[in-house]
Amino acid sequence: MRNRVKLVRIEQDKHTQGELAKLVGVTRQTMNLIEANKYNPTIKVCLLISKHLEVSLDHLFWMEE
DSSP states (O other): OEEOHHHHHHHHTOOOHHHHHHHHTOOHHHHHHHHTTSOOOOHHHHHHHHHHHTSOHHHHEEOOO
């Protein structure tokens, strides 16, 4: 699975990595791994990230073939 979490977060300049992590209930280190595509979050975390960044889930996350 790939994602645009870091790109969207930086473009919006709305939340730091730590702030977003706190909002979705993970550690900053976990958010770092998610943004680096080294950790696949649960659907709950994906939905919360999408909610707080105010973008659609399919804009943030997709499966690579």
